Amino acid sequence: MNRYHLLIVGAGPAGLSAAYAAARSGARVALIERHLLGGNCLNTGCIPSKTIIRTSRLYRDMRDAEQFGAQVPGGITVDFPAVMARVRRVRARLSEFVSAERLAAIGIDVYFGEARFAGPDSVTVGAEVLRFKSALITTGARPVTPPIPGLEEAGYLTYENVFDLTECPKRLLVIGGGPVGCELAQAFARLGSQVTLVQDEPMFLGHEERDAAQLLSDALARDGIDIHLDTQAIGVRVQGSDTVVDLVRDDTMRTVAVDRILVGAGTTPNVQNLALEAAGVSYDAARGILVDDFLRTTNRRILAAGDVCTAHKFPHIESVAGRIVVANALFWGRQRLSAQVVPWCTFTDPEIAHVGMYVTEAREKNVPIKTFTVLMHQVARAIADGEEDGFVKVHVREATGQILGATVVARHAGDLINEISLAMSAGLDLQALGRVNEPYPTQSQAITMAANAYMQSRPNARRTWLRTKWLSW
Numbered sequence: 001m002n003r004y005h006l007l008i009v010g011a012g013p014a015g016l017s018a019a020y021a022a023a024r025s026g027a028r029v030a031l032i033e034r035h036l037l038g039g040n041c042l043n044t045g046c047i048p049s050k051t052i053i054r055t056s057r058l059y060r061d062m063r064d065a066e067q068f069g070a071q072v073p074g075g076i077t078v079d080f081p082a083v084m085a086r087v088r089r090v091r092a093r094l095s096e097f098v099s100a101e102r103l104a105a106i107g108i109d110v111y112f113g114e115a116r117f118a119g120p121d122s123v124t125v126g127a128e129v130l131r132f133k134s135a136l137i138t139t140g141a142r143p144v145t146p147p148i149p150g151l152e153e154a155g156y157l158t159y160e161n162v163f164d165l166t167e168c169p170k171r172l173l174v175i176g177g178g179p180v181g182c183e184l185a186q187a188f189a190r191l192g193s194q195v196t197l198v199q200d201e202p203m204f205l206g207h208e209e210r211d212a213a214q215l216l217s218d219a220l221a222r223d224g225i226d227i228h229l230d231t232q233a234i235g236v237r238v239q240g241s242d243t244v245v246d247l248v249r250d251d252t253m254r255t256v257a258v259d260r261i262l263v264g265a266g267t268t269p270n271v272q273n274l275a276l277e278a279a280g281v282s283y284d285a286a287r288g289i290l291v292d293d294f295l296r297t298t299n300r301r302i303l304a305a306g307d308v309c310t311a312h313k314f315p316h317i318e319s320v321a322g323r324i325v326v327a328n329a330l331f332w333g334r335q336r337l338s339a340q341v342v343p344w345c346t347f348t349d350p351e352i353a354h355v356g357m358y359v360t361e362a363r364e365k366n367v368p369i370k371t372f373t374v375l376m377h378q379v380a381r382a383i384a385d386g387e388e389d390g391f392v393k394v395h396v397r398e399a400t401g402q403i404l405g406a407t408v409v410a411r412h413a414g415d416l417i418n419e420i421s422l423a424m425s426a427g428l429d430l431q432a433l434g435r436v437n438e439p440y441p442t443q444s445q446a447i448t449m450a451a452n453a454y455m456q457s458r459p460n461a462r463r464t465w466l467r468t469k470w471l472s473w
């Protein structure tokens with residue numbers, strides 16, 4: 001009875017997506033989870049953060065009401081417990097979609113407990129021994145604690161416990177200017193915290209294009225965040241009711257007094273306590289489980305996906321990975337992770353979304369690239385919406401129109417990027433996007449405008465000659 005076609009360790013987005021796909025194709029599936037179904041994404045990541053961001057945007061909009069010719073009666077006060085109660089409600093509602101009952105109803109056997117490999121084709125969970133034909137490891141990652149003297153003793157928040165706060169910190173230091181640090185710094189600033197944001201690199205979101213990161217920096221400053229780039233937190237101590245942090249930039253030291261510290265300094269893969277050696281699965285403590293492009297580990301029966309191994313730490317790639325796993329593990333598939341078009345987005349305001357190649361990457365690979373940029377303040381709907389910050393930038397292979405990549409900075413960049421991702425997945429060039437008829441006015445008109453700019457950059461001598469002739473006649 002305890003023999004499965006596919007045994008999955010970890011019920012985050014990667015594990016769940018593989019479990020659904022495998023069960024739908026008729027496989028016997030076991031899913032082992034040691035904590036909460038839905039993993040980091042549902043419980044401590046994407047969902048609670050996007051929920052709190054939604055409320056924080058509303059507060060920002062209320063403060064900007066006059067710009068829209070609207071009045072907010074009385075002063076604006078933030079009811080932080082109510083904000084967090086909404087986070088819990090949303091999380092509870094979405095957790096129904098992945099409840100053990102729902103999973104059981106589609107034929108997935110759910111086991112709660114810590115999974116450990118007992119051999120190359122078996123896993124123990126509690127007193128049970130489960131055997132498998134194929135297994136998938138999707139155990140995710142956990143927050144990294146930077147080695148700052150005094151940090152442990154003073155205490156700090158991470159994404160694992162920040163959504164349990166019942167009181168908004170008056171003064172909050174956020175360490176880390178990646179997506180998690182920037183999103184939460186902005187959200188808490190809008191909810192009333194006096195936020196200091198420290199990043200040890202010269203710009204936020206190190207992997208994004210410079211102008212996108214610069215726009216974000218400006219937006220965070222407008223939200224009143226005290227920004228420290230190229231700065232390191234080097235020591236923490238408690239003085240009375242204050243937590244005092246030493247910040248160093250070049251040779252200059254500054255001290256800030258705060259009430260709470262939130263660390264958003266990256267994650268480390270969950271590879272410990274799985275007895276991976278017993279299963280013959282190689283791993284690296286920092287990079288996670290070693291996989292090839294087909295997501296296979298060093299044990300041919302076992303695959304891995306998601307934050308425990310891949311470079312892109314986003315749940316939609318985890319879902320893609322889950323589907324690849326089912327094809328490759330159960331049906332002799334040869335699907336490659338590198339063949340996927342993977343957009344991502346940082347949900348600050350404005351949002352920063354990207355898909356495909358960056359300019360620097362194209363230059364490194366000697367790919368001839370041409371970029372077409374439309375600023376959001378040229379787009380009618382963005383002006384009407386009062387959402388003029390940002391741009392749509394599409395990179396094409398010179399002289400062909402093949403879309404190589406795009407960056408969108410806009411209030412709804414996460415939605416706008418999808419049109420470009422779809423074109424890239426379907427092999428459509430930028431010219432094809434210019435032929436799309438859209439309702440007017442929409443912000444996605446920015447993409448059509450970029451396509452039109454591309455068309456105008458390609459004078460067709462014969463067509464121009466014919467048109468001129470026709471008109472003169």
Ligand SMILES: Cc1cc2nc3c(=O)[nH]c(=O)nc-3n(C[C@H](O)[C@H](O)[C@H](O)COP(=O)(O)OP(=O)(O)OC[C@H]3O[C@@H](n4cnc5c(N)ncnc54)[C@H](O)[C@@H]3O)c2cc1C
Pocket residue numbers: 009010011012013014015032033034035036037038039040041042044045046047049050113114115116138139140141159180270273274305306307308313314315316318347
């Ligand atoms: C604050 C925050 C906001 C984010 N926002 C976004 C966003 O907006 N968009 C986006 O794309 N990404 C976002 N992310 C990233 C996203 O949450 C992760 O990439 C995603 O959750 C990874 O999915 P996963 O399935 O690999 O792992 P996880 O979701 O971490 O799931 C792994 C599961 O495995 C379980 N597990 C671990 N070890 C064992 C074991 N030995 N036995 C049994 N079970 C085990 C864990 O309990 C966990 O439930 C955000 C992350 C954070 C922290």
